[in-house]
Amino acid sequence: MPDSYDVVIIGSGQAGNPLATALADAGRRVVLIEEYLLGGSCINYGCSPVKTMLASAERAHQVRTAVDFGVLADAPRVDMAAVVARKDVVIGAMREGVRKNLTQEHPGITVLAGRAVFTGPHSVRVALETGPEKELTAPLIFINTGTRAAIPEVDGLAETGFLTTTELLDLPELPEHLLILGGGYIGLEFGQMYRRFGSRVTIIESGEQVLEHEDADVCATLQELLEAEGVEFVLGAKAYRASKGAGGQITVAARTSSGERRLRGTHLLIATGRTPNSDKLNLSAAGVRVDEQGYIQVNSRLQTNVRGIYALGDVHGGPQFTHLSYDDYRIVRDALLGGKSRSARQRPLPYAVFTDPQLGRIGLSEAQAREKKIAYRVAVMPVSNIGRARETGRLGGFFKVLVDAKDQIIGAAILCAEGGEIMTMLQLAMTGRLKYQVLQQMIFAHPLWAEALNNAFAKLKEPKK
Numbered sequence: 001m002p003d004s005y006d007v008v009i010i011g012s013g014q015a016g017n018p019l020a021t022a023l024a025d026a027g028r029r030v031v032l033i034e035e036y037l038l039g040g041s042c043i044n045y046g047c048s049p050v051k052t053m054l055a056s057a058e059r060a061h062q063v064r065t066a067v068d069f070g071v072l073a074d075a076p077r078v079d080m081a082a083v084v085a086r087k088d089v090v091i092g093a094m095r096e097g098v099r100k101n102l103t104q105e106h107p108g109i110t111v112l113a114g115r116a117v118f119t120g121p122h123s124v125r126v127a128l129e130t131g132p133e134k135e136l137t138a139p140l141i142f143i144n145t146g147t148r149a150a151i152p153e154v155d156g157l158a159e160t161g162f163l164t165t166t167e168l169l170d171l172p173e174l175p176e177h178l179l180i181l182g183g184g185y186i187g188l189e190f191g192q193m194y195r196r197f198g199s200r201v202t203i204i205e206s207g208e209q210v211l212e213h214e215d216a217d218v219c220a221t222l223q224e225l226l227e228a229e230g231v232e233f234v235l236g237a238k239a240y241r242a243s244k245g246a247g248g249q250i251t252v253a254a255r256t257s258s259g260e261r262r263l264r265g266t267h268l269l270i271a272t273g274r275t276p277n278s279d280k281l282n283l284s285a286a287g288v289r290v291d292e293q294g295y296i297q298v299n300s301r302l303q304t305n306v307r308g309i310y311a312l313g314d315v316h317g318g319p320q321f322t323h324l325s326y327d328d329y330r331i332v333r334d335a336l337l338g339g340k341s342r343s344a345r346q347r348p349l350p351y352a353v354f355t356d357p358q359l360g361r362i363g364l365s366e367a368q369a370r371e372k373k374i375a376y377r378v379a380v381m382p383v384s385n386i387g388r389a390r391e392t393g394r395l396g397g398f399f400k401v402l403v404d405a406k407d408q409i410i411g412a413a414i415l416c417a418e419g420g421e422i423m424t425m426l427q428l429a430m431t432g433r434l435k436y437q438v439l440q441q442m443i444f445a446h447p448l449w450a451e452a453l454n455n456a457f458a459k460l461k462e463p464k465k
């Protein structure tokens, strides 16, 4: 006999966990199934471990550049095992918090360790870690199974051996020369991090610029700043073969516009995007539709084509961020418990790339504004104009803010130390529909980074044709 519940949640991701607690608090009998680690990718092998290790890399950078600030220090020696151990302590505490919340603080939740597969539209089978299988039924099923690294088709890749971020984050030694396939979020954050730890780093990107969706000026400046730290880039590179030499050296062969390249290193990180964890769910048993890449198709309320089955977070496609998965939870919670209807298609999309300087992004890029034929003016201000930047020696980058015909801010790219935080102020202004002049006239405490918003709009210009 299957065990019957009110709600089945598959995956302990950024939507599944809070949804489990909210529905249990509302008196529903909830079962949450996780095949690997409670807390999902963000806590265990995504955002948090990366940002924790980036903090170690920043320390190394500060020591290396201390002399510029009149502080004498020997060259930093990085103990990767200790860096990884520190990360494990930080994320271990986070994971423990999730475990306690789900298993001790909410008696209405049953947590099962194992892989879930559909056996019908309202039933799943769980292959429990402890051995036996369990059959479950529920009228409501939420899929929050996330993604994994997409592995590109490059001859010889499997035999050569490669790392994904999950393995690299646990590597207790420093790669001598890290090759990174992909110059997106992961490529840039890991590229700078390992360079600062002391590796030689080469980023091999198939596109003509890093961060494929950003304006070319933003990407070029960020690339230059990373190059100044010694990160090497090979752009427009179509990698077609990987091989490993007798001495363990890895070679990636790539075609570029300037000819054939053979890129050699000691380790290879694959960072070419993600693929959804929908293929092992036996979705056909439930009749749930996916797109050609395997992302689960949902409507603006996150419902799949099968009544009672929802997909939340990265597994339904679109931008992949923790805060969006969490917002998916809020949309579903408010619909089920509050009778409110909000669309997942009309929400702001803030994000930050955690390089140094950070790139904080909100709203339209210049290319998107052009594509949508929106009349705009653009203000560009170098970070080196900012007092705080001069004081701290963090001079790289620029603010770029777009304003529409009604003086409303419609988009920003803030490439600056704490660029994510500054972007968030602009997001607040956008949400409150403040005209840019309000920020221009606001009294900010001196000398904060925020103060730069007084001057950022001084040179608002029509875009170049």
Ligand SMILES: Cc1cc2nc3c(=O)[nH]c(=O)nc-3n(C[C@H](O)[C@H](O)[C@H](O)COP(=O)(O)OP(=O)(O)OC[C@H]3O[C@@H](n4cnc5c(N)ncnc54)[C@H](O)[C@@H]3O)c2cc1C
Residues within 6 Å of the ligand: 010, 011, 012, 013, 014, 015, 016, 033, 034, 035, 036, 037, 038, 039, 040, 041, 042, 043, 045, 046, 047, 048, 050, 114, 115, 116, 117, 144, 145, 146, 147, 165, 186, 277, 280, 281, 312, 313, 314, 315, 320, 321, 322, 323, 325, 354
């Ligand atoms: C290296 C890296 C860095 C990142 N940095 C950031 C960042 O700085 N900021 C940001 O916003 N986003 C970042 N992201 C993206 C972010 O981690 C995800 O968008 C976010 O975690 C949302 O995930 P999710 O809720 O969809 O599911 P996840 O958190 O991925 O959870 C899915 C869970 O489902 C489980 N599962 C899968 N299939 C089954 C099954 N059949 N049965 C049972 N369980 C199953 C998995 O084991 C996993 O625990 C990063 C991602 C990576 C890889």
Ligand SMILES: NC(=O)c1ccc[n+]([C@@H]2O[C@H](COP(=O)([O-])OP(=O)(O)OC[C@H]3O[C@@H](n4cnc5c(N)ncnc54)[C@H](O)[C@@H]3O)[C@@H](O)[C@H]2O)c1
Residues within 6 Å of the ligand: 152, 153, 181, 182, 183, 184, 185, 186, 187, 189, 204, 205, 206, 207, 210, 211, 212, 237, 238, 239, 271, 272, 273, 274, 319, 320, 321, 351, 352, 353, 354
């Ligand atoms: N700070 C953050 O918010 C953050 C940080 C890390 C990851 N993430 C999330 O994780 C996701 C995955 O990150 P990612 O960097 O793997 O993906 P991405 O989509 O950001 O970048 C992948 C890059 O790889 C390139 N590429 C694709 N195939 C290639 C090939 N065969 N050879 C060389 N280059 C190739 C693409 O052109 C692209 O620039 C992101 O979409 C993001 O949502 C977010």
